Amino acid sequence: MKRRDRASDIGPVPAARIETAAESFLPMTRPSIDEETIAGVAEVLRSGWITSGPQLQAFEARLSEYVGGRPVRAFNSGTCTMEIALRIAGIGPGDEVVTTPLSWVATSNVILAVGARPIFVDIDPVTRNIDLDRIEPAITPATRALLPVDLAGLPVDRDRLHQIARRHGLRVIEDAAQALGSTWRGRRIGSFGDFVSFSFHPAKNLTTIEGGCLVLNDAREAGLAERYRLQGVVRTGFDGMEVEIAGGKFNLTDVAARVGLGQLERLAGFNARRRELASAYFRAFEDRGARELGLALPVADFAGTNWHMFQVVLPEERLRVPRAEVMRLLHDAGIGTGVHYPAIHLFALYRRLGWRPGDFPQAEYVGRNILTLPLFPAMRDADVPRVAEALVGILRAHLR
Numbered sequence: 001m002k003r004r005d006r007a008s009d010i011g012p013v014p015a016a017r018i019e020t021a022a023e024s025f026l027p028m029t030r031p032s033i034d035e036e037t038i039a040g041v042a043e044v045l046r047s048g049w050i051t052s053g054p055q056l057q058a059f060e061a062r063l064s065e066y067v068g069g070r071p072v073r074a075f076n077s078g079t080c081t082m083e084i085a086l087r088i089a090g091i092g093p094g095d096e097v098v099t100t101p102l103s104w105v106a107t108s109n110v111i112l113a114v115g116a117r118p119i120f121v122d123i124d125p126v127t128r129n130i131d132l133d134r135i136e137p138a139i140t141p142a143t144r145a146l147l148p149v150d151l152a153g154l155p156v157d158r159d160r161l162h163q164i165a166r167r168h169g170l171r172v173i174e175d176a177a178q179a180l181g182s183t184w185r186g187r188r189i190g191s192f193g194d195f196v197s198f199s200f201h202p203a204k205n206l207t208t209i210e211g212g213c214l215v216l217n218d219a220r221e222a223g224l225a226e227r228y229r230l231q232g233v234v235r236t237g238f239d240g241m242e243v244e245i246a247g248g249k250f251n252l253t254d255v256a257a258r259v260g261l262g263q264l265e266r267l268a269g270f271n272a273r274r275r276e277l278a279s280a281y282f283r284a285f286e287d288r289g290a291r292e293l294g295l296a297l298p299v300a301d302f303a304g305t306n307w308h309m310f311q312v313v314l315p316e317e318r319l320r321v322p323r324a325e326v327m328r329l330l331h332d333a334g335i336g337t338g339v340h341y342p343a344i345h346l347f348a349l350y351r352r353l354g355w356r357p358g359d360f361p362q363a364e365y366v367g368r369n370i371l372t373l374p375l376f377p378a379m380r381d382a383d384v385p386r387v388a389e390a391l392v393g394i395l396r397a398h399l400r
C-alpha cells in the first residue's frame with residue numbers, strides 16, 4: 001500500500017481500510033480539502049467553464065477583502081507573481097534587488113529572470129529572515145528594490161523595512177509566499193506596504209494546488225498585472241484586441257480558484273490549529289530539555305506568525321551525524337521532515353555567478369542545519385510529543 005506521505009496526497013481514508021505501519025506515517029505537511037470544496041470543484045468541472053472565469057473573479061474579490069480592499073490579482077504560481085511585480089516596477093538589466101540567501105530559490109531566480117542582479121545580505125540567525133541591519137550597507141546607486149521573505153510565516157519587521165525603502169526611494173516586493181494570515185503589529189500582511197506576493201502551493205496555509213496572488217497598489221498596476229498574466233492582451237468590445245507588452249501565460253484556472261475559495265473560508269481555523277500545534281511543540285521540546293541539547297527552536301511569536309512551518313536548527317557542533325542521517329532516522333520512525341532551505345548562493349548556478357562559501361555564514365549555517373518538522377491542520381495532538389520524543393532521542397544518541 002502506498003505511503004500517504006506526499007503533500008499532494010489528499011482525501012479521506014476509506015473506513016474499511018486497515019491501518020498498516022506505512023499508513024501511520026506522519027508527513028511533514030498535507031493539505032486539508034473539505035468535501036464541500038471537492039463538490040464545488042465537481043460543479044465547476046461540470047459547468048462548461050473551467051479556465052479563468054467567474055470563480056477566479058470571486059476568488060480575487062475575496063482575497064482583496066482579506067487584505068483590506070487593496071487590488072489583488074491571482075496567478076498560477078507564487079513565482080510569476082514576483083516576476084510580474086518586478087516587471088511592473090520596471091526592474092531589469094543593470095538593476096540590483098536586495099534579498100535573502102535563505103529562501104526557496106524562486107525568490108532570487110525571479111530577479112535573474114528579469115535580467116537584474118540579486119544582492120544577497122546575510123540573515124539574522126534568530127529570526128532566520130534577512131538581517132535588516134545589513135541592508136543599507138548593501139545599497140548602491142543601482143539598487144531598485146528590496147525583496148524580503150517571511151520564512152515560515154514569521155514577518156520581517158515591516159516598520160524598519162519600509163523606512164529603509166522610503167529613505168532610499170526603493171520599491172518593495174514582499175515575498176510573503178508563506179505568510180498568508182500573518183500580521184505585523186496587528187495588521188494583516190498584504191493589507192499595507194507596496195507589492196505583496198503570496199503562494200498557494202499545496203504546502204502553504206491556503207492552497208489552490210498551484211497558484212499565488214499579488215497585492216498591488218492601484219488600478220493601473222492591476223491592469224498591467226492582468227496583461228503580464230495573459231500574453232499582454234487587452235480586449236475592447238466583442239472583436240477588439242490589442243497587444244502592447246509581451247505578457248506570458250500565468251492565469252489561474254476556475255477549478256483552482258474554486259479550491260482557493262473553499263480554503264479561504266477555513267483559513268482562520270487552519271491558522272488557529274497551526275498555532276495550537278506550534279505551542280504544543282514548544283512545550284514538548286522544553287519538557288524534554290531540547291534547548292539544553294543545543295536544539296534551536298523558532299521565535300515563539302504567537303501574535304504575528306501564521307505558523308506555516310515549525311523549523312528547528314540542529315546543533316552541528318555537537319552532532320556526530322549529518323542532518324540527512326537525522327532525517328533518515330526520523331523517516332524510519334514514521335516521521336516526514338523537510339529542508340527549507342539550503343542557502344541559495346551555494347547552488348551551482350549562483351556559484352557560477354560569483355558567490356562563494358563563506359559569503360553569508362549565518363545563512364550557510366542555518367541552511368545546513370535547519371529541519372522542518374510536521375505541522376499541518378489535520379495533525380493530531382498526539383503527533384507532536386511523538387515527533388519531539390523521536391528527535392530528542394536521536395539527538396541524545398548522537399551528541400558528542
Ligand SMILES: Cc1ncc(COP(=O)(O)O)c(C=O)c1O
Pocket residue numbers: 076077078079080103104106107149175177178199200201210211212
Ligand atoms: C518563500 C517562497 N517564495 C516563493 C515561492 C514560490 O511559490 P510557488 O511555488 O507558488 O511558485 C515559495 C513557495 O514555494 C516560497 O516558499
